[in-house]
Amino acid sequence: MRFTACRDVDSVSTTPRPIALVTGGSRGIGAETARLLALAGFDVAINYHTNTEAAGSVLNEIKEEGGSGFIIQGDIGCEADIDRLFEKIDQRAGHLGVLVNNAGILSTQSALADMSSQRIRHIIETNVVGTLLCTREAVRRMSRRFGGEGGSIVNVSSAASRLGSPDEYVDYAASKGAIDTLTLGLAKEEGPYGIRVNAVRPGFIDTDIHRDGGEPGRVARLAGSIPLKRGGTAREVADAIVWLISDEASYVNGALLDIAGGR
């Protein structure tokens, strides 16, 4: 794949690598995306919430492959943490060229009737408000209307935004609906200023997130309901994210790409 932003980057170049920020880059889909973006030549900012060890091991793997990156702790549901995260990015040599809004949370499977307001607010603060604030900060740095060089934003939505997740987590599904709408609107708003904005909508992907929903074996249980008869892998989603960022997708803007095995 080609990445214009990285074309001058090689082991002898003094040109700083463009920065790609991956929120929630320590595990699952985010970790796979961080690894691939480092291979593509980006200086990868690996954001994580609590698991310093996991973030550190993604960074070590990147460095062993000759890539560049750094880890940044920060809760995407906390505005002060987001401010601190972008301050650290501003201290690096390269400019921000990519944002992957991957961090997202869900809570224990439940009907809406049984959800506490605290839980609902936590999901929306993290998945919606946090994503909006990260995106705002990225746009301020990337948009040509503010003197930036343009770039690419990929939002990690979910098939839940069109399926609704009844009796599991409609709060989470609703938060992903907001991410779809953000993608459509921002693609139109910032396309003229050099930023492409797209989203992936994964289906059942084999990661730790299902443990947070109270059912670690959820993907295996539901595999039979998927036309391809299996869950997806984090790598399959990361490949699509990186393609959307690449020059091969240079005319793709405002797309919601389903990666759900046909479900």
Ligand code: NAP
């Ligand atoms: P995962 O394996 O559970 O990994 C979650 C990642 O997000 C970790 O790096 C975690 O950091 C980080 N994170 C969690 N809360 C955070 C916060 N408040 N601030 C910053 N980082 C935070 O999850 P995943 O399955 O890869 O999910 C990634 C994205 O894909 C999410 O947006 C999710 O909604 C979406 N998605 C997943 C599936 C699926 O089936 N897996 C399907 C559709 C959509 P720590 O390591 O520090 O905890």
